[in-house]
Amino acid sequence: MLKLIRTIQSTLRYKMLVLVLFPIVLIMPIALVLAIYWGSQFSYEQLFIKVNTDLSVAEDNFHRLQQDYLNTLARLAESYTFNTALESKSGGVIHQQLEKIRQQNDFSYLHLLGLGGRITFSTDADLPQRAHPSPSLLIALQGAPKVEIEIFSAEALEAQSPGLANRVALPLLETPRATPTDQQVEERGMMIRALYPVKNSRGEVVAILDGGVLLNGNFKFVDTIRDLVYGPGSLPEGSIGTVTVFLDDVRITTNVPRAVNERALGTRVSDEVRTQVLEHGEKWIDRAFVVNDWYISAYQPIVDVNGERVGMLYAGFLEAPSRNALWQALVVLILLFLALMLLSSLLSIRGAKSIFKPLEMMMSVVRATREGYTRRIGQVSSTDEIGVLAKEFDLLLDLLQQRNRQMQEWTDQLEEKVEERTTELKLKNERLLSMIQTLKETRAQLINAEKLAALGELTAGVAHEINNPTAVMLGNLDLLVAELGKDAEPVKEEIDLVIEQIFRIKDIINSLLQYARTDQMSGVAAYTDVNSVIEHTLVLVRHLRSKSDFEINLDLQATRQVKINSQELQQVLVNLVVNGVHALHQRDGEIRLRSSDWESKGVVIEVIDNGSGIAPERLGSIFNPFNSGKPTGEGTGLGLSVSYSLIKKYGGDIRVKSELGKGSVFTIWLYREADMVDDEKSLFEHYNY
The missing domain is CATH 3.30.450.20 (PAS domain)
Incomplete structure (x- = not known):
């Protein structure tokens, strides 16, 4: 079988027959x-x-x-x-x-x-x-x-x-x-x-x-x-x-x-x-x-x-x-197909012979020419395109023989000049590559330095302005508890919640300061039970129930822990739940939070609402900064951008599906082992989302 294939590949006659009969015997x-x-x-x-x-x-x-x-x-x-x-x-x-x-x-x-x-x-x-x-x-x-x-x-x-x-x-x-x-x-x-x-x-x-x-x-x-x-x-x-x-x-x-x-x-x-x-x-x-x-x-x-x-x-x-x-x-x-196949095969073989015979003569001339002999096709009885091609092939061989002599002379001269120019180009190319590499490294260093300088200056100013009020608030709360004594018991839970959130503000500020310093980590990740974070998140958003009548339902099926900063995850969930509540307009509004295992990789968290939904033209830019769908004066447009950056920092992902009038679904994928992403890569992905 292999020998037959090689024979077909090396012989024009058999190739022509195969090409002619292929549609008949296969198709x-x-x-x-x-x-x-x-x-x-x-x-x-x-x-x-x-x-x-x-x-x-x-x-x-x-x-x-x-x-x-x-x-x-x-x-x-x-x-x-x-x-x-x-x-x-x-x-x-x-x-x-x-x-x-x-x-x-x-x-x-x-x-x-x-x-x-x-x-x-x-x-x-x-x-x-x-x-x-x-x-x-x-x-x-x-x-x-x-x-x-x-x-x-x-x-x-x-x-x-x-x-x-x-x-x-x-x-x-x-x-x-x-x-x-x-x-x-x-x-x-x-x-x-x-x-x-x-x-x-x-x-x-x-x-x-x-x-x-x-x-x-x-x-x-x-x-x-x-x-x-x-x-x-x-x-x-x-x-x-x-x-x-x-x-x-x-x-x-x-x-x-x-x-x-x-x-x-x-x-x-x-x-x-x-x-x-x-x-x-x-x-x-x-x-x-x-x-x-x-x-x-x-x-x-x-x-x-x-x-x-x-x-x-x-x-x-x-x-x-x-x-x-x-x-x-x-x-x-x-029976009709078989008769047509037989008739088509006979006609195809007969037509193929009129093509491959002149081509075989041309091939014999090519072999002789390659071996150094001078041979021509001569007179061909065929007057179709193949016959004309054979005649033109003889004329071409004559012209080719003449041009070969001229080309040999020119080649000798050209080789000398090429050798000279090649030596010069090698030297110039080596210098150019060295300059390009140096330019790339310098440019990367300048961009990184400028980014870190601006971020450090902004972070230091914000931290200073926020730390002072939070310290005053903590002091006044301590004084308030001391002054009220037992009278503070009815609101102890709310006071503890306020103190906890003030410490959370301080942790966020400390995280920003650490991110601004290139020699320290931007956050501390630990193995976290996402179900506990979700349940704790409900305590932070329950005050919204006084402003809007809605239901919050939980479906917590996740069994794995993931490596992430729990406060940053809570920040993301609070932002998504608040956005969902703001999208609710009907009386039977509902927010659903679901967690489940993500194969063997980690966990999936879904925040689902049945609110007004997001217009299709906004879905592509919803995670960009300063892109807010709320009325003018409500929201900064930074919540989803910050949430996206926090999830991406741990190698995870966040996506949204929405339909106008029916609601939205925000889905968060978190790996069990966090794959920390550097700032430059995170920013690049953020602005090219």
Whole structure:
């Protein structure tokens, strides 16, 4: 194999053949595979679209047939003959009318109910006592007609019409892929129950027409829907369309064949379909194993009057005829591709020969010229671009031979001059590099010195101005505690908090002074429990509750400690919480603080508010100094800039996500081991954030 590759790489003839045949032997098979894959996928997608449409048509007819039964009762209730007989209490006429409607429309039972729910007239000889209780009956008593699916127990069926329970009893048959069950017989009945109120001339309800159509074993019902959904010419030859009504997962009426001239009554649906449709309430549009074969199937749940999933409506057709038609089309496509590949290969090889023959002659001349021999291509029969190129190649060789002699003379002269200039440039280049390096070092030293000088001068002045008032405040607080004595106990916690914050101010000033001195550290980092810092932060911001009504919720899941100055972390959290509170405008304002472990690296802290949010155009510059979104006169615009610098100093990161009108999320990442960043790098990252 390796030898073959080397032969192809070293021979123009084989390279040309490979380049010519490459699209045929590689790309065309790939295209064929993709076409087969796409064709099969597209075909099945079309089949699924069709069966989904079939199910929609079946569902429409399912509901239309229910409405037809209700309309039948409506025509009876509003007929002159029936109302006249009802007013005159002519029992014989009423019974005759009910029996006629029951026989003409295949009602399983038909009753006339009184306002108390008792049956006053019925088509059965043995008059039942009371109607089956149902939410639909209550609606009908209030004057609104109703038709719904209801599930009747064996006792309820027998109470409505003697012998009806015997018609329903259906032995369950063992079915492949069905959910295992210990049940042997299905004795319940699925009933289309139509209730229509009969009103007098004053519009008052005086009676209820109660008619039920049993779906168990009702082949006329499913055959009617099937004939409407799968009419002549709607399916490939050899395929059959089927419709089924399920009670739970049992086929109670169907035209799916189990054997010759035998319907699959008592068989059950596959477990995966039952789970998706009955348990999850979702449609099934896919292949499914139905009794003993694969069908392109669509199922959807049937919901009863109580809103519960009690069964399924199914529409589908045999997959095999459609699959066979697809494979026949794919075989024709494969044969067509093979024929095209063979024809293309023959034409490509013939065309390649007219190209590589003149090129091989040119190559032989090149080899001879490289070895020092003088050889020319001579006369070429081809008149295309390759033939013209061969002729021009001979002329070029003649011209090249002449120019070579001239070039050799010029080269000798040029080499002498280049050698002289090279020596001079080496000396100048060495001096220039030395000067550039010195300039870089000097410039860096000047920038650093200027920065530190300005920072030291500013820090010293600020520290002096702040330390004096804080010392006075501490002294006065000590005097206040001493003067008040026990009277200071009620506000001791607040006094301690003020003293603690004054010492925090002094620590911050000391940190600024240390940062200004290049020979000392800018802060003392120690392993810190971020959850404790967060909880302590709430004490510092609780005074804001008096100005704004909001909730603060904690979700502290972090288990690791991180190396950081706890006061600096608290400063960052206080700033973020205060900013979040200022962004709250609604009455149900909320601030959430969450902590969690950051893989094995450290911890993550989130400060979340449901306030007004930040405009998208401000998100890119929110951490820049003097960039404040608060009204003029409120805030300095330095809080987020300082917070960003403090987190970056420990190698961490802080980011923000926000949406106008919905709120903001500030996220802080802290490493377990602090990666201290020098001032110059921190400033560079800050102003290029």
